[in-house]
Amino acid sequence: SYVLTQPPSVSVAPGKTARITCGGNKIGSYSVHWYQQKPGQAPVVVICSDSDRPSGIPERFSGSNSGNTATLTISRVEAGDEADYYCQVWDRGSDHPVVFGGGTKLTVV
Amino acid sequence: QVQLRESGPGLVKPSETLSLTCTVSGVSISGHYWTWLRQPPGERLEWIGYAHDTRDTIYNPSLKSRVTVSLDTSKNQFSLSLTSVTAADTAVYYCASLIFDGKSHHFDFWGQGILVTVSS
Numbered sequence: 001s002y003v004l005t006q007p008p009s010v011s012v013a014p015g016k017t018a019r020i021t022c023g024g025n026k027i028g029s030y031s032v033h034w035y036q037q038k039p040g041q042a043p044v045v046v047i048c049s050d051s052d053r054p055s056g057i058p059e060r061f062s063g064s065n066s067g068n069t070a071t072l073t074i075s076r077v078e079a080g081d082e083a084d085y086y087c088q089v090w091d092r093g094s095d096h097p098v099v100f101g102g103g104t105k106l107t108v109v
Numbered sequence: 110q111v112q113l114r115e116s117g118p119g120l121v122k123p124s125e126t127l128s129l130t131c132t133v134s135g136v137s138i139s140g141h142y143w144t145w146l147r148q149p150p151g152e153r154l155e156w157i158g159y160a161h162d163t164r165d166t167i168y169n170p171s172l173k174s175r176v177t178v179s180l181d182t183s184k185n186q187f188s189l190s191l192t193s194v195t196a197a198d199t200a201v202y203y204c205a206s207l208i209f210d211g212k213s214h215h216f217d218f219w220g221q222g223i224l225v226t227v228s229s
């Protein structure tokens with residue numbers, strides 16, 4: 001089945017920009033969704049279909065996808081952004097259509 | 110406002126069957142896809158399966174032989190049954206809605222999750 005690879009951790013200072021990557025073979029041909037998961041809470045979708053921001057998600061969150069890498073960008077990082085972030089794609093036609101990355105722990109230092 | 114809530118036992122003995130229910134409010138489950146996912150402690154999210162009242166039910170191939178996801182439209186609930194559980198099935202189990210946004214499928218509404226521990 002399709003494999004998505006994320007860095008285990010990313011650290012960023014408050015007010016700076018965080019970039020979390022999600023790698024996959026020709027991932028640019030898929031639509032990538034990003035979820036934020038804070039400790040003890042369910043995931044929340046922050047970016048869907050590469051770059052669409054659901055209602056209620058701050059404009060500081062943006063996404064891009066091309067080639068073999070999709071990127072979640074968080075601008076002007078705040079302490080409240082500290083969480084695990086997961087990428088997900090839908091592998092249409094596969095018997096395992098739902099694929100998640102391993103997750104990235106964003107630490108605001 | 111769509112809300113989902115998981116319910117069921119938090120402790121299951123090895124070799125027994127794990128049974129969970131997800132109660133949905135704010136929308137009818139008819140005509141939509143509903144799914145179960147899980148997350149073992151410290152590990153990534155894992156999709157278990159999804160169901161629709163008029164379309165095929167699809168399961169994760171690695172769990173297919175042990176899993177059943179079913180819908181009860183009269184109660185606006187859907188359920189998960191996982192047989193022959195082992196310690197490897199210990200996880201937080203989430204129910205969620207699966208939607209197609211015009212380009213792809215993703216999970217938009219989630220339950221709060223329920224920790225199920227498999228232990229004697």
